[in-house]
Amino acid sequence: MNKESGDLKSNYNVPNLKRGLLIIELLAEHAQGLTLAEIIETLSISKSSAFRIVSTLIFKNYLQKNETTKKITLSRKLLTLGISSMNEQSIVEMSIDVMRALRDELKESVMLGVIIDNKGIILEQVSSSYPVKLYVEQGTHFHLHGSVGGKSILAFLPKEELNAVLKKMVLKPLTNNTIVSKKAFRIELEKIKLRGFAIDNGEDIEGINCLGAPIFNEYGYPLASLWIAAPHGRLPNANFNKKGNIVAKYALEISSKLGYIKS
Numbered sequence: 001m002n003k004e005s006g007d008l009k010s011n012y013n014v015p016n017l018k019r020g021l022l023i024i025e026l027l028a029e030h031a032q033g034l035t036l037a038e039i040i041e042t043l044s045i046s047k048s049s050a051f052r053i054v055s056t057l058i059f060k061n062y063l064q065k066n067e068t069t070k071k072i073t074l075s076r077k078l079l080t081l082g083i084s085s086m087n088e089q090s091i092v093e094m095s096i097d098v099m100r101a102l103r104d105e106l107k108e109s110v111m112l113g114v115i116i117d118n119k120g121i122i123l124e125q126v127s128s129s130y131p132v133k134l135y136v137e138q139g140t141h142f143h144l145h146g147s148v149g150g151k152s153i154l155a156f157l158p159k160e161e162l163n164a165v166l167k168k169m170v171l172k173p174l175t176n177n178t179i180v181s182k183k184a185f186r187i188e189l190e191k192i193k194l195r196g197f198a199i200d201n202g203e204d205i206e207g208i209n210c211l212g213a214p215i216f217n218e219y220g221y222p223l224a225s226l227w228i229a230a231p232h233g234r235l236p237n238a239n240f241n242k243k244g245n246i247v248a249k250y251a252l253e254i255s256s257k258l259g260y261i262k263s
Helices: 003-011 014-030 035-041 046-060 077-108 148-154 159-167 184-193 237-257
Strands: 062-065 071-074 109-116 117-124 198-201 208-216 222-231
Touching: 014 035, 014 062, 014 071, 014 208, 035 046, 046 062, 071 159, 077 109, 077 117, 077 222, 077 237, 109 148, 148 159, 148 184, 148 198, 148 208, 148 222, 159 184, 198 222, 198 237, 208 237, 222 237
Parallel strands: none
Antiparallel strands: 062 071, 109 117, 109 222, 198 208, 208 222
């Protein structure tokens, strides 16, 4: 080790930052979570330091705590930041050919999106082959409760994670068709799980209908969504079931590329 790297280690080591990273790394190995006492025992951190660090990470939404079990787990924010930084490009690369094939079959605009910090973000799109089409820029945000991009991911989240997301959500009306009741929204998510795809019947943008399905990683976690968007005249309610299943088929193809095996 040269002198400069030695100086960096001795002079710029931040103990609490180091402890915070150790806590995050530990929780990454325990998907079901750990209590504060278990974290303290495993890492041999003082109770006061562990409490302050964990409280800060919870406040900043990097960790979450189940008030019933007292288990602390990584939050969706941290998980999706990991997806964004390490896997976003690979998801797009693995999806783009499938997206083009879906566009060629249904001729509608195809979108790929993820949820980061309770916001939907479009990663990629393939434009419709029709003259009249919906076009959005990469990085555009979408509403979780009105869009199939949000609903198709939320429907397949683990129960505790879904509850945490819904607790923070405000279901404001975007059109006359937007679901604004959390009870009704939960019922809709259950329907999505049963049929395998989500429907946006002009709920996000009036006159635009969408059909979307989740993309799973190798662990069966819904890390992204694939969907088509079209004017309601080209995508009427009567076509939802047939075309929704087609979208789900292509989403499963991407999931398989990511290592997902359908049970």
